[in-house]
Amino acid sequence: MQEFIEWLKHPGLTHFLIISGVLFSLGVFAVLTRRNAIMVLMGIELILNAANVNFIAFSRYSTGTLDGQVIAIFVIILAAAEAAIALAIVLNIYQNFNTVNVDELNRLRD
Amino acid sequence: MELFTIIFYVFAVLTLGSAAIVVFSKNIVHAAFALLFSFFAVAGLYVLLMADFLAITQLLIYVGGILILVIFGVMLTNRVMSVDMKSGTVQTMPAVLLSAALAGTLVGMFWSTDWRVSPQSMPPTPTANELGNMLLTSYVLPFEIASVVLLVALIGAAMIARREKKA
Numbered sequence: 001m002q003e004f005i006e007w008l009k010h011p012g013l014t015h016f017l018i019i020s021g022v023l024f025s026l027g028v029f030a031v032l033t034r035r036n037a038i039m040v041l042m043g044i045e046l047i048l049n050a051a052n053v054n055f056i057a058f059s060r061y062s063t064g065t066l067d068g069q070v071i072a073i074f075v076i077i078l079a080a081a082e083a084a085i086a087l088a089i090v091l092n093i094y095q096n097f098n099t100v101n102v103d104e105l106n107r108l109r110d
Numbered sequence: 111m112e113l114f115t116i117i118f119y120v121f122a123v124l125t126l127g128s129a130a131i132v133v134f135s136k137n138i139v140h141a142a143f144a145l146l147f148s149f150f151a152v153a154g155l156y157v158l159l160m161a162d163f164l165a166i167t168q169l170l171i172y173v174g175g176i177l178i179l180v181i182f183g184v185m186l187t188n189r190v191m192s193v194d195m196k197s198g199t200v201q202t203m204p205a206v207l208l209s210a211a212l213a214g215t216l217v218g219m220f221w222s223t224d225w226r227v228s229p230q231s232m233p234p235t236p237t238a239n240e241l242g243n244m245l246l247t248s249y250v251l252p253f254e255i256a257s258v259v260l261l262v263a264l265i266g267a268a269m270i271a272r273r274e275k276k277a
């Protein structure tokens with residue numbers, strides 16, 4: 001117990017990794033349970049953020065180089081592209097079907 | 111109690127608490143605004159990890175860009191004036207079990223592994239200069255591909271979202 005409190009007092013690599021692991025699981029939970037397409041997107045953003053925290057934590061504590069941060073920049077770029085495309089698709093679906101419930105969307109045509 | 115420890119736990123609680131609100135809130139607008147605080151706190155964690163450029167990028171792109179897009183999406187696809195802003199959950203029990211198992215596995219793995227941590231503690235230095243050099247030397251090909259991807263995404267999003275004229 002004493003060791004655990006001592007461990008809690010000195011945040012290191014493991015602390016950041018645990019935060020990213022829990023954040024990832026919360027994102028997966030949102031993707032699994034939500035039926036609103038935009039909520040599913042928010043879950044995906046949480047997952048991408050968890051991955052980024054992992055990359056940067058390893059870049060800081062393990063390698064000592066900035067390679068992890070460069071990868072994190074690419075993740076952010078792709079997340080921006082993904083969000084723009086996905087929301088355009090969702091808006092189009094809403095215009096055609098008048099719903100964004102992913103369970104009701106099972107046709108590709110009008 | 112060091113200052114680093116206190117700030118770390120403030121941002122950690124803010125990150126995970128806001129993410130929990132995003133995941134469990136029934137109101138989709140509340141979820142969108144909780145996502146803002148979650149992104150903000152992750153930027154704080156980046157500062158603690160001495161990634162100053164990444165922290166600012168996170169604020170600009172996630173908080174300033176992606177979140178605005180998400181809120182646009184919420185406003186345009188839900189009937190704002192009526193009360194239909196709810197977003198229910200389905201398959202809650204299997205999803206809870208699966209997510210808890212996933213979290214348990216990940217945290218257990220992170221906890222038990224003896225990570226190789228470099229002993230020297232780097233002094234806090236600005237990273238923007240070094241990142242720019244790396245992007246234009248060792249990572250120049252992914253950098254160019256990412257720029258093409260962004261261009262295609264821009265054109266594609268404009269094409270998809272445009273309202274077609276019925277001929």
